[in-house]
């Protein structure tokens with residue numbers, strides 16, 4: 448179980464302090480598919496980075512199964528089973544896609560095994576397996592390779608930050624199937640930041656972050672209607688304005 452207790456994140460901006468997250472508290476049970484959504488700039492990516500250990504909260508604590516992991520960095524958290532898929536994946540010169548998947552899985556998996564992960568993210572494995580992970584790969588290709596490596600890691604909590612970003616519509620359809628499969632064969636928790644209704648639809652639970660706060664939380668039946676109603680609202684989203692559904 449992951450618990451965030453009164454997590455805040457503030458940055459210094461010129462002369463004043465800017466609050467990006469304010470006293471966010473929640474617990475996430477194991478083996479659940481959780482979606483985090485909310486308007487642009489609300490603080491979702493920051494929250495994901497705080498969970499993965501890329502950013503440290505300025506206040507508050509994070510516990511994994513009761514153990515305080517607030518001070519652990521991304522590598523230490525990865526060892527505890529929290530893995531993170533970057534919104535803008537990193538490219539490595541001289542490293543092939545196969546190397547990357549093998550590194551992620553932590554074992555010398557066969558080429559066929561690695562190809563399976565690529566197929567699952569909609570890439571024709573034979574075209575990619577020996578390619579170098581460099582600037583010749585498109586953003587969408589990189590994104591899918593990144594998702595394949597997170598799947599290969601198979602950890603207890605996988606954090607995906609807007610996996611749909613930069614992916615064309617056709618590939619997005621495949622990606623939805625990837626996440627549907629992950630949900631069906633769940634072997635750990637999935638925490639996914641998304642604006643896509645189809646992703647929110649397959650989540651066990653949706654958390655809405657707006658203006659640095661957790662404004663709503665519940666099943667899709669509880670959260671989605673208010674969210675969708677809010678989208679039509681002229682001034683943005685009612686749900687954020689009203690402080691969320693209770």
Ligand SMILES: Nc1ncnc2c1ncn2[C@@H]1O[C@H](COP(=O)(O)OP(=O)(O)OP(=O)(O)O)[C@@H](O)[C@H]1O
Pocket residue numbers: 458467485486487488489490491492493494
């Ligand atoms: N290190 C930082 N310094 C200054 N401002 C920051 C920093 N990190 C994030 N922000 C700001 O905090 C706000 C929240 O950013 P964040 O990326 O977490 O939002 P988001 O909900 O993920 O947005 P989006 O849906 O657009 O990806 C934004 O206004 C962003 O510009």
